[in-house]
Amino acid sequence: MSTTNEAALSLAGVDKIYALNSRKPVHAVQALDLDVRKGEIVALLGSSGCGKTSTLRMIAGFESVTRGSITLAGRRIETLAPARRGVAMAFEGYSLYPPLTVRDNIAFALKSARINATEVDKAVKEMAALVEIESILDRYPTSISGGQQQRASLARALVRPADLYLLDEPMGQLEPRLRALLRGRLKRLLNERGMTSIFVTHDQTEANALADRVAVMEGGVLQQMANQTELKERPANLYVATFIGEPPMNVFDAKVEIGERVRFIVKDGPALDFSATAFSQAARVAIARRARAVIGVRPHDIRLGAGDNAAKVVSNQWLGDQSHLALDVAGKLMVAVAFDQVNASRGEIMRYEVSSTKLHVFDADSGEAVSHGAEAA
Amino acid sequence: MEHTSPFERIIRGVLIAAVLLFFLFPILWIFLMSFQTNEQVLRIPPSLFFSPTTINYTSLVTGKLQTAAGSLDLAFMRNLGNSVLLSSVSVALALVLGVPAAYAFARFKFPLSEDIAFTLLSFRFAPPLLVLLPLSLYFQAIGLDDTYIGLIWVYQLIALPLILWIVRGYFEDISPDIEYAYRIAGHSWLQTFTRIAIPLARPGIAAAGLLAFIFCWNNFVFALILASADKQPVTVGALAFVTASGIQYGQIAAAIVLSVTPTLALALFAQRYLVEGLSLGAVKG
Ligand SMILES: Nc1ncnc2c1ncn2[C@@H]1O[C@H](COP(=O)(O)OP(=O)(O)OP(=O)(O)O)[C@@H](O)[C@H]1O
Ligand SMILES: [Mg+2]
Numbered sequence: 001m002s003t004t005n006e007a008a009l010s011l012a013g014v015d016k017i018y019a020l021n022s023r024k025p026v027h028a029v030q031a032l033d034l035d036v037r038k039g040e041i042v043a044l045l046g047s048s049g050c051g052k053t054s055t056l057r058m059i060a061g062f063e064s065v066t067r068g069s070i071t072l073a074g075r076r077i078e079t080l081a082p083a084r085r086g087v088a089m090a091f092e093g094y095s096l097y098p099p100l101t102v103r104d105n106i107a108f109a110l111k112s113a114r115i116n117a118t119e120v121d122k123a124v125k126e127m128a129a130l131v132e133i134e135s136i137l138d139r140y141p142t143s144i145s146g147g148q149q150q151r152a153s154l155a156r157a158l159v160r161p162a163d164l165y166l167l168d169e170p171m172g173q174l175e176p177r178l179r180a181l182l183r184g185r186l187k188r189l190l191n192e193r194g195m196t197s198i199f200v201t202h203d204q205t206e207a208n209a210l211a212d213r214v215a216v217m218e219g220g221v222l223q224q225m226a227n228q229t230e231l232k233e234r235p236a237n238l239y240v241a242t243f244i245g246e247p248p249m250n251v252f253d254a255k256v257e258i259g260e261r262v263r264f265i266v267k268d269g270p271a272l273d274f275s276a277t278a279f280s281q282a283a284r285v286a287i288a289r290r291a292r293a294v295i296g297v298r299p300h301d302i303r304l305g306a307g308d309n310a311a312k313v314v315s316n317q318w319l320g321d322q323s324h325l326a327l328d329v330a331g332k333l334m335v336a337v338a339f340d341q342v343n344a345s346r347g348e349i350m351r352y353e354v355s356s357t358k359l360h361v362f363d364a365d366s367g368e369a370v371s372h373g374a375e376a377a
Numbered sequence: 378m379e380h381t382s383p384f385e386r387i388i389r390g391v392l393i394a395a396v397l398l399f400f401l402f403p404i405l406w407i408f409l410m411s412f413q414t415n416e417q418v419l420r421i422p423p424s425l426f427f428s429p430t431t432i433n434y435t436s437l438v439t440g441k442l443q444t445a446a447g448s449l450d451l452a453f454m455r456n457l458g459n460s461v462l463l464s465s466v467s468v469a470l471a472l473v474l475g476v477p478a479a480y481a482f483a484r485f486k487f488p489l490s491e492d493i494a495f496t497l498l499s500f501r502f503a504p505p506l507l508v509l510l511p512l513s514l515y516f517q518a519i520g521l522d523d524t525y526i527g528l529i530w531v532y533q534l535i536a537l538p539l540i541l542w543i544v545r546g547y548f549e550d551i552s553p554d555i556e557y558a559y560r561i562a563g564h565s566w567l568q569t570f571t572r573i574a575i576p577l578a579r580p581g582i583a584a585a586g587l588l589a590f591i592f593c594w595n596n597f598v599f600a601l602i603l604a605s606a607d608k609q610p611v612t613v614g615a616l617a618f619v620t621a622s623g624i625q626y627g628q629i630a631a632a633i634v635l636s637v638t639p640t641l642a643l644a645l646f647a648q649r650y651l652v653e654g655l656s657l658g659a660v661k662g
Contacts, residue, residue: 060557060561061561062553062554062557062561081560081565081566082557082560082561083560083561083562083563083564083565084563085561087561088561089557089558089561091558093552095552095554095555095557095558096555096558097555097558097559097573097577098555098577099576099577108559108562109562156558160562
């Protein structure tokens with residue numbers, strides 16, 4: 001990987017408040033600290049309206065920064081004009097210039113940089129090939145499909161040399177097969193050229209496949225920024241835990257009893273009982289501080305057909321390569337995934353086991369992680 | 378292409394012709410009148426057949442009006458020149474001032490922006506006579522009465538609000554992101570305005586300019602009160618056709634034909650841009 005430890009982009013304490021002086025200000029981004037290393041690809045993930053686009057627009061300079069600072073390639077940029085920030089962007093709404101052909105739309109960004117015509121042409125062709133739009137280069141934006149517009153917009157952003165590339169849902173309109181193809185090509189391009197980039201996506205597979213690190217936002221707050229393994233295995237809080245992963249993590253409120261053994265008692269549900277030595281000293285101390293906690297386990301980490309606990313099977317689906325079983329636990333559905341066909345029909349009682357090494361514990365009030373497996377968070 | 382039977386097409390053609398005839402007949406009639414003498418115009422019953430004469434046009438162009446009571450001087454060509462000058466300079470000035478202002482109102486929310494925009498629009502509500510008397514007094518005091526500059530200034534009351542409000546709507550329809558995409562590629566605010574915003578709003582600018590021109594051209598009362606004979610446009614100058622020896626219908630018709638021509642030419646010219654706007658489709662998004 002071409003990333004280095006040098007920070008290319010750094011946001012420090014950035015706030016965005018829309019309609020600041022009105023009766024109903026919108027606090028879209030809150031105290032955001034974000035560092036992106038040179039050549040790194042970062043995915044910005046979060047539910048709709050969580051402030052992803054606002055963040056990108058502040059970096060690009062289309063929205064003012066209410067508080068905080070943005071540094072790019074060693075320069076403070078939060079007050080610079082967009083033209084002088086050295087940022088390229090693909091817009092959520094494509095925003096192609098209607099009077100120009102697709103070719104000119106892409107070339108436009110280069111022409112202003114006073115590159116000679118043959119080189120412009122070469123760069124445009126190369127990008128068009130990358131996103132598979134060579135055949136529509138001479139058409140006008142209003143006469144091509146949404147997905148084609150999106151690819152043209154992506155090509156326009158990528159064709160230009162910049163310190164940072166901001167891609168707002170760059171492949172949201174594409175069919176899965178094309179998306180997977182472009183994902184691979186995009187990753188290669190970004191890596192080969194060491195292009196520092198942040199892209200927004202709603203697709204976790206895309207985030208996992210393309211990004212070096214994933215930033216999860218919710219309610220304008222950065223919840224966690226880490227690589228994919230860490231997000232799965234050590235989510236910082238309940239939000240990240242349930243947001244990342246498909247199917248989502250199963251979580252239950254539980255009473256904590258700690259002594260010789262560590263017990264999590266789910267009301268009207270199972271009591272998970274572990275030997276105290278299954279947890280590290282630090283984890284035990286952290287858990288012991290709480291009388292109640294939220295416990296979580298990923299569907300893939302539930303062992304079926306063994307253990308002390310049992311629940312009624314609500315459904316059993318074979319997806320061709322894995323089974324999704326829904327079990328009725330404490331009045332909720334608990335989803336378990338197995339990689340072979342499970343022989344269980346509806347209404348049957350099924351035994352299951354949750355290992356202490358796979359158990360996540362969160363604070364019942366704040367949702368902050370307390371422990372992951374044997375280790376304290 | 379939708380499918381139509383020949384019968385439908387014929388019916389449609391007949392109906393369109395009927396509508397056109399209905400609306401264009403007065404203009405056609407005036408056009409025919411302009412080639413007739415007053416006697417021919419007034420003969421009873423009226424007839425479509427006559428031997429055409431260009432006397433009306435020649436007397437307008439030479440400025441010598443022959444009437445039963447003798448020869449009269451006419452300043453029609455001068456009036457026409459005044460109309461062209463006043464309207465085109467007024468609209469040009471209003472475009473120079475109004476288009477950037479419209480952009481500002483469309484893109485930037487600044488304190489009192491809505492109030493200022495509305496105040497400008499309210500110029501169109503007030504009856505002109507309300508402001509004319511004080512205005513003519515002020516103009517006399519500062520030496521602007523009976524000057525082209527003074528008239529052009531007052532014509533801004535007609536042209537500026539129109540251009541501001543129409544063009545503003547067009548600017549608002551352009552997605553700001555299109556401009557951002559251009560700015561982020563290293564272009565200044567001004568370049569973005571001139572190379573992206575203005576071309577995209579061109580149909581609106583053409584429509585607003587044309588409309589403002591027509592309104593300026595048709596204005597009567599400002600020039601009547603604020604200017605003397607040598608600076609008056611055709612609308613005021615046409616009063617001269619009501620002479621002691623009667624109303625000169627033939628000359629009036631010729632004068633109308635001549636005074637409609639510049640507006641018509643402009644409309645045909647602007648049409649290109651109006652149509653371009655339609656064929657480009659939505660600018661939004
Ligand atoms: N110009 C604006 N004025 C006021 N509020 C705004 C403005 N733009 C965005 N917001 C609000 O700020 C919040 C964040 O919006 P943003 O567009 O950043 O979300 P997002 O994460 O990009 O969502 P999506 O995934 O739907 O694109 C939302 O609540 C939105 O309603
Ligand atoms: Mg968004």
